[in-house]
Amino acid sequence: MIYRNPEDQVVDDAVIKTLIDTYGERVTSLPPVAIVIAAYKELPAEVCGLATAVIVVADGCADSTAAEAAAAGAMVADVPVNRGQGAALRLGYRIAREGGATYIVTTDADGQYNPAEMRSVLAPVVAGEADFVTGSRRLGSQETKDMIRRAGVRFFAGTISLLTGQKISDTTFGLRAMRAEVTGAVQLAQPQYQASELLIGVITHGYKVAEVPATIHRRRVGESKKGQNPLYKLHIPGVNNFFYGLRFARVAYGTWWRERQRSKSSSSPGSDSAARANGSGPGSVEASASSAAPGGSLTTDAAKRT
Numbered sequence: 001m002i003y004r005n006p007e008d009q010v011v012d013d014a015v016i017k018t019l020i021d022t023y024g025e026r027v028t029s030l031p032p033v034a035i036v037i038a039a040y041k042e043l044p045a046e047v048c049g050l051a052t053a054v055i056v057v058a059d060g061c062a063d064s065t066a067a068e069a070a071a072a073g074a075m076v077a078d079v080p081v082n083r084g085q086g087a088a089l090r091l092g093y094r095i096a097r098e099g100g101a102t103y104i105v106t107t108d109a110d111g112q113y114n115p116a117e118m119r120s121v122l123a124p125v126v127a128g129e130a131d132f133v134t135g136s137r138r139l140g141s142q143e144t145k146d147m148i149r150r151a152g153v154r155f156f157a158g159t160i161s162l163l164t165g166q167k168i169s170d171t172t173f174g175l176r177a178m179r180a181e182v183t184g185a186v187q188l189a190q191p192q193y194q195a196s197e198l199l200i201g202v203i204t205h206g207y208k209v210a211e212v213p214a215t216i217h218r219r220r221v222g223e224s225k226k227g228q229n230p231l232y233k234l235h236i237p238g239v240n241n242f243f244y245g246l247r248f249a250r251v252a253y254g255t256w257w258r259e260r261q262r263s264k265s266s267s268s269p270g271s272d273s274a275a276r277a278n279g280s281g282p283g284s285v286e287a288s289a290s291s292a293a294p295g296g297s298l299t300t301d302a303a304k305r306t
Helices: 006-023 063-073 085-098 116-128 145-165 196-205 236-268 271-278 285-291 297-304
Strands: 033-037 052-060 075-079 105-107 134-142 176-179 209-216
Touching: 006 075, 006 085, 006 116, 052 063, 052 085, 063 075, 075 085, 075 196, 075 285, 085 105, 085 196, 116 134, 116 209, 116 271, 134 145, 145 196, 145 236, 196 236, 196 297
Parallel strands: 033 052, 033 105, 052 075, 134 209
Antiparallel strands: 105 176, 134 176
C-alpha cells in the first residue's frame, strides 16, 4: 500500500505493532473472511460457510467503543487520533490483507446495515463471479424519507456511471465485499468519503464489479459526521446534505481525474512494465498480493518501523 501522507503510515504502523503485541497470531493468521468496521456491532462468526474475524478500527474514540468491542471478541485497532472513516477503513484493509484474509467485508456501526445480508454481498466474490460487490438500496429498499438524500444517491450514481462506463445504482452503500488483494492495488488517499474513491479505483483498474439488492435502515446510533457545516457546526439536515454533496462531488471527480491521468500514463510506451514492477498499475494484483503475503509482511513492516 502506498501512503500519500507519511504521518498516516507512522500512525498505522504503530497501531499494527500494538495490535500484534496484543493479539499475536490472531492478527497475522486470519481466517478467510475479515469483517472490517470503523466501530462495532454484533457480527456473524461465519459467512458463506467461511470463518470470519472481526477487525474493529476505533478511530480516536473517546467513549467505550474499543473496550466493548474487545470484550465481545473483536480485534481492536485503537488509533489514538481521529482521522476519519476513510483512514480507518484503509488501516482495516491493510490489517486484513496482510494478515492473510482472502476476502474483506465492510459495514458500518450505526445500525443501518443488516449483518444477515453479508452473505448475499460476499457470495458472488466467493463464487468468482466478481472481484468487488456492493449492496444497493435502489435495487433493494431504504427506510429514509429524505428526498434530497435520495435524489443525491441517484445523481451521483448516474454521474459515476457516466464517468467510468460502469452502470452503478448506489455509490455510497457501506455494506461491501471484495477480494482482499483488491484493496492493495488501488490508491486510497481520502480520510473521509472513501466509498467513492474505492469504487472508482476498482472500476478503473479493470476489476469486475457487481451490485446486489440490500437494505439500508434508519441510523440507530449517533449522528453522521459527514456533511456537517464546518463553520458553524450546524446540525440541519438540509445544510448537511448540501455540504455532503459538495465534498462527495470533490472526491468523486478528483478520484476520477486522478485515475484517468494514471490510465493515460500507464498506456504510454514502457510505462506498463514499470507500473507492474512497482505494483501501481492495472494488473498489479499479483505484485500487491505477493508483497502482502499472509502472516508475513504485517509483522515485518510494523516491527521494522518502530
